[in-house]
Structures are given as C-alpha cells and as structure tokens.
Ligand SMILES: Cc1cc2nc3c(=O)[nH]c(=O)nc-3n(C[C@H](O)[C@H](O)[C@H](O)COP(=O)(O)OP(=O)(O)OC[C@H]3O[C@@H](n4cnc5c(N)ncnc54)[C@H](O)[C@@H]3O)c2cc1C
C-alpha cells in the first residue's frame with residue numbers, strides 16, 4: 001500500500017499528489033513513469049514522475065481528470081492509500097550538455113517537462129522553456145519552471161495570461177532568432193506533432209514523450225506500440241521518449257481513440273453510481 005502524503009488542487013481538473021514510495025523515489029530519473037492501481041478492481045494507469053525526492057522517499061504525480069480512474073484518484077485525499085504503485089518504468093532521458101535546449105510543455109505536459117528541464121540545467125545546458133495552457137486557470141508550476149530555466153515564456157490559447165497563442169507560436173520565434181541544439185516537447189499528441197513538424201523545418205533534433213494506451217508496462221501486451229522510423233516500438237520499454245521526427249503521430253492519434261466508446265461508458269456508469277450515492281447520503 002502506498003500512502004498519499006499530500007494532495008494539492010492545481011487547477012479545477014489537474015491535481016498533484018505526493019506519494020510515499022521510497023523504492024521508486026530512490027531509482028527515479030527524469031523521463032520515467034509509474035503505473036498505479038487504486039484498488040483490486042481498478043485499471044492500471046500510467047503517470048509520469050513529475051518530481052521525486054530520494055531522501056524523503058517521495059514521488060510526485062500530477063494528473064488531469066479525463067475519465068473514470070483519474071476522476072476516482074482525484075477524489076482521494078491525503079492519508080488514503082493506493083494499492084499498487086509500480087516504477088520507475090521506461091527509459092530515462094539522456095542527461096548531458098547539448099548546449100541550448102528548449103523545453104516545451106503543454107497542458108498537463110508541463111509536469112513531466114519540469115524534471116527534464118531541471119536535469120538538463122544541472123547538466124550545464126542553457127535552458128529556455130515554453131509552457132502553455134488553454135486558459136490562465138489551467139496553468140500551473142510557472143514558478144518551478146522559472147527556477148530551472150534561463151528564460152521562460154508562457155502562453156495561453158485565449159490570451160488570458162502570458163502571450164496569446166500556442167507554444168509553437170513562441171517556439172517558431174525562438175528558432176528564428178537563436179541557435180537551438182535540442183527541443184524537448186511534452187503535451188497533447190497534436191502539440192508534439194506540430195512541434196516536431198516545426199523543428200524538422202529548422203533542422204533541430206527533437207525529443208517527445210509519448211502517451212499511448214498502456215496496460216502491462218512490461219513490453220508483453222503490445223498495447224503501447226508506436227511506429228518510429230517505420231519500426232514497431234513499445235513505448236513502455238523502448239520509450240516513452242522518442243525522436244519526434246521519426247514518430248508516426250497520425251497512427252498514434254488514431255490508436256489513442258480505439259477505446260473511446262468503452263471509456264465513455266465506464267465514465268457514465270461511474271458518474272451515475274456516484275450521483276446515486278450522493279443522493280442516498282443527502283436523504
Ligand atoms: C507514459 C505515460 C505517461 C503519462 N503521464 C501522465 C501524466 O503525468 N499526467 C496525466 O494526467 N496523464 C498522463 N498520462 C495519461 C494517463 O495515463 C491517462 O489520462 C489515464 O490513463 C486516463 O485514465 P481514465 O480512466 O481516467 O480515463 P479513460 O476514460 O480510460 O481514458 C481517457 C483517455 O485517456 C487515455 N488513456 C486511457 N487509458 C489509458 C492507459 N491505460 N494508458 C494511457 N492512456 C490512457 C486515452 O487517450 C483516453 O482516450 C500518461 C500516459 C502515458 C502512457
């Protein structure tokens with residue numbers, strides 16, 4: 001059992017939890033993830049390690065409530081326990097001095113961008129970060145990103161905070177004005193696709209952190225397969241970080257939609273049960 005030590009509501013849909021998981025915290029590296037299961041009937045969901053403290057033995061996760069399991073997790077509180085918390089999984093990011101690195105984080109992807117930017121800064125890189133969200137209330141960790149970046153740009157799609165536009169709007173300007181040695185992008189698949197198309201035009205190497213549907217996280221079920229350079233790769237063991245110029249993003253986008261109907265039904269059933277329970281206790 002893994003105890004939730006702290007819960008923080010970052011935005012109405014995005015929550016942070018600090019989990020007591022000393023063995024995971026001791027081995028964690030930037031770029032890796034965990035797979036957790038709330039209870040013995042729960043599904044296994046992958047979440048990136050957003051931060052970790054080997055001395056305190058804690059791992060921080062940040063998740064967006066998109067369906068049944070993330071919503072159930074969001075309802076848990078400090079003091080509650082999670083049944084399984086397996087990790088660190090996936091390959092770590094290469095932590096070396098590339099020169100000038102631009103870290104791009106979109107939406108909940110800001111969370112996994114943070115440990116990467118921090119590790120790259122510690123490795124001696126000049127780090128420029130660009131973070132963006134749909135609107136001001138969906139933005140978080142600006143302060144933490146600023147701490148690990150030489151320069152930070154903030155965008156919102158609706159212009160309610162920072163610069164109006166997408167993260168790629170700012171990235172294009174940076175690529176035109178400065179020499180960039182590497183771009184790292186984490187966020188929605190469409191954002192990573194657009195970033196990779198842009199950096200390809202400018203000839204700048206690009207890493208992306210993929211988020212296909214996963215089940216076992218051990219390379220056995222084949223659920224998380226993606227095409228990279230025309231070759232089949234399993235994101236859980238070969239990734240999640242890949243060369244953005246080699247990923248078949250259109251295939252990834254369509255594979256992510258495979259279980260849309262089932263996911264919708266699971267969420268509707270869960271919300272109906274919750275509403276019934278709430279009505280019962282209100283009586
Ligand atoms: C390596 C990796 C790291 C991730 N890190 C984060 C993170 O740090 N924060 C965060 O908010 N989300 C992260 N995700 C996505 C997260 O796993 C899904 O949002 C979650 O599984 C949704 O579960 P649900 O039951 O709430 O929603 P569902 O109703 O089951 O699904 C809603 C959507 O979530 C995605 N999804 C569903 N099941 C899975 C699954 N088993 N694996 C991957 N995606 C799934 C699908 O695109 C689906 O359309 C990550 C995914 C991967 C693969």
Ligand code: FES
Pocket residue numbers: 213214215216217218219220221222223224225234235236237
């Ligand atoms: S999640 Fe099963 S092979 Fe990767």
